[in-house]
Each structure stands twice: as structure tokens, then as C-alpha cells.
Amino acid sequence: MVVVFSSNFAYLWYYINGDNMELKDVILDRRSIRKYKSDIVREDILLEGIKMGVKAPSAHNRQPWKFKLLSKEEKDKVASLLEDKTKDIPLHSGPHTASVIREVPHLIMIFLDSSENDDREMDILSVGACIENMILYYTSMGLGTIWIGNTNIINEEIKDLLGINYDTISSLGIGFKNQEPHSRPRKEFEDVIL
Ligand SMILES: Cc1cc2nc3c(=O)[nH]c(=O)nc-3n(C[C@H](O)[C@H](O)[C@H](O)COP(=O)(O)O)c2cc1C
Numbered sequence: 001m002v003v004v005f006s007s008n009f010a011y012l013w014y015y016i017n018g019d020n021m022e023l024k025d026v027i028l029d030r031r032s033i034r035k036y037k038s039d040i041v042r043e044d045i046l047l048e049g050i051k052m053g054v055k056a057p058s059a060h061n062r063q064p065w066k067f068k069l070l071s072k073e074e075k076d077k078v079a080s081l082l083e084d085k086t087k088d089i090p091l092h093s094g095p096h097t098a099s100v101i102r103e104v105p106h107l108i109m110i111f112l113d114s115s116e117n118d119d120r121e122m123d124i125l126s127v128g129a130c131i132e133n134m135i136l137y138y139t140s141m142g143l144g145t146i147w148i149g150n151t152n153i154i155n156e157e158i159k160d161l162l163g164i165n166y167d168t169i170s171s172l173g174i175g176f177k178n179q180e181p182h183s184r185p186r187k188e189f190e191d192v193i194l
Helices: 002-017 021-029 043-053 072-086 094-103 120-140 150-162
Strands: 065-069 106-112 144-148 167-175
Touching: 021 120, 043 065, 043 106, 043 120, 065 120, 072 094, 072 106, 072 150, 094 144, 094 150, 094 167, 106 120, 106 150, 120 144, 120 167, 150 167
Parallel strands: none
Antiparallel strands: 065 106, 106 167, 144 167
């Protein structure tokens, strides 16, 4: 009875208010931010983002993720390792990403905890869903984020630096925005619908 009532209520809500604009605004407002103010974000907000991340769906509910919120020293070291690794590779975006890592006040490393199975592809998809949840939460709090895949190429160096035996899947920079970039172009809608 309660279920019937609540689903009817949800339907009525949808009818009166249209779709969930608040979430839609967050999705539409999100941008990759590469310039940050130096102000620090409260740690409980940073941790709440991880709590929202782990609410994401995951294949077989394996929840194949681990997180580490880096100290400033660790973050700067990650930037230097990335810079060293990529400075001699032409056209690699590593050095630019390294300067973003130096500027962003907080970096959360996201690791793949795939030890219990070998379905790596599914687990990577699950971690991606988790990261997007985190990003949408931080965006809803008025913060800027930058999803960083480039740190994967220093996977071994990060293991040594942090004494952690998980593979880096991505890292996520979080802070107060110091830019308001335009939305980057998307492919035409007609071109992506088959
Ligand atoms: C898996 C993944 C890896 C990414 N890695 C990087 C990165 O290493 N450095 C960077 O500056 N941006 C990185 N980005 C951000 C993309 O460049 C950005 O999402 C894309 O250009 C679209 O721009 P928007 O996020 O502002 O919509 C990454 C995004 C994703 C999803």
C-alpha cells in the first residue's frame, strides 16, 4: 500500500514539477575546471563526495574501488612524477595536467580494487560510475572538479609513493573554481543516435 502511494506521489510530483530540474542543472553546469583558488575545502565535504560515489551501481555489487585523499605534499609529488614521466613525450598533455594538479587544492586518488575477480572491464565501468557520482555531488556544492586519467601512466610510481598496491584508475581534483569555462562542444545529437 505504501509503495503504491509513494509511486503515485512520485508520478504526481513529476506531473506538477516536470522532471528533476535540480539534477539537470547540475549536469548542465558541470565543466572540467583547470584553474582554482587556493582556498581549502572542508574535509567533511570532501569525504561526503566519496560517500556519494560509493552509492553508484557496480557490477555484481562488487564495489571495486578504493580512495585516498592526498596531503598537499603527496599531491605535489604526484604532479612532479607526472611531469618527469611525460616531459619528453611530444604532444602529451601530462605536463599541463601536472600544473593543474599543482594548482588544485585537493586530489583524491581512485584505485581499482579488482583482487577478487578478473572481470576488469566491468569493474572499470563501475569505478567510472562512482567517479561521476562524486563529480555531480561536488558540482552541486558549487565546487569545481577535474577528472584526471593522465595519472594512470604513473601507476607504479604512485604505488611506491603511497605504499599502496592497487592500480590507479583516475584521480579527481576538487576546489573552488577560478574560471567559468564555456561548455565544450559535443557531437551532434543526431550523430550519436543510431
Ligand atoms: C576518463 C577521463 C580522463 C580524463 N583525463 C584528463 C586529464 O588527464 N587531464 C585533463 O586535463 N582532463 C582530463 N579529462 C577531462 C576531459 O578532457 C573533459 O571531460 C572533456 O574535454 C570535456 O570537457 P568538460 O568536462 O568540460 O565537459 C578526463 C576526462 C575523463 C572522463
